[in-house]
Amino acid sequence: MFRNSFADAAVHPAFRARQRGFAGLGPVCRSCVRSRVCGGGLYAHRYAPAADPVFSAPSVYCDDLAVLVDHIGARLRRDVAELTAPRGKASR
Numbered sequence: 530m531f532r533n534s535f536a537d538a539a540v541h542p543a544f545r546a547r548q549r550g551f552a553g554l555g556p557v558c559r560s561c562v563r564s565r566v567c568g569g570g571l572y573a574h575r576y577a578p579a580a581d582p583v584f585s586a587p588s589v590y591c592d593d594l595a596v597l598v599d600h601i602g603a604r605l606r607r608d609v610a611e612l613t614a615p616r617g618k619a620s621r
């Protein structure tokens with residue numbers, strides 16, 4: 530912080546690795562149907578010493594993220610169906 534500029538930090542490999550988006554995910558996350566929503570979870574939660582690169586594993590909270598993403602998706606589909614249904618036809 531005292532010796533380097535923001536520009537120096539921005540080109541550091543560890544900094545750049547976090548900005549790769551979908552391309553920065555590991556093979557499990559890239560093939561996951563939830564990856565466009567989940568994004569592999571928080572970068573730090575993808576750490577696995579045996580992975581290469583070490584932040585390419587699925588999130589340690591993968592199971593929870595899957596439940597959350599599925600729940601939100603189901604709720605959104607239901608609410609959108611209700612909001613777009615002809616009046617008097619929607620049900621909860």
Ligand code: SF4
Pocket residue numbers: 557558559561562563564567568569570587588590591592594595
């Ligand atoms: S962390 Fe789990 S739910 Fe999220 S993209 Fe990766 S495999 Fe899918």
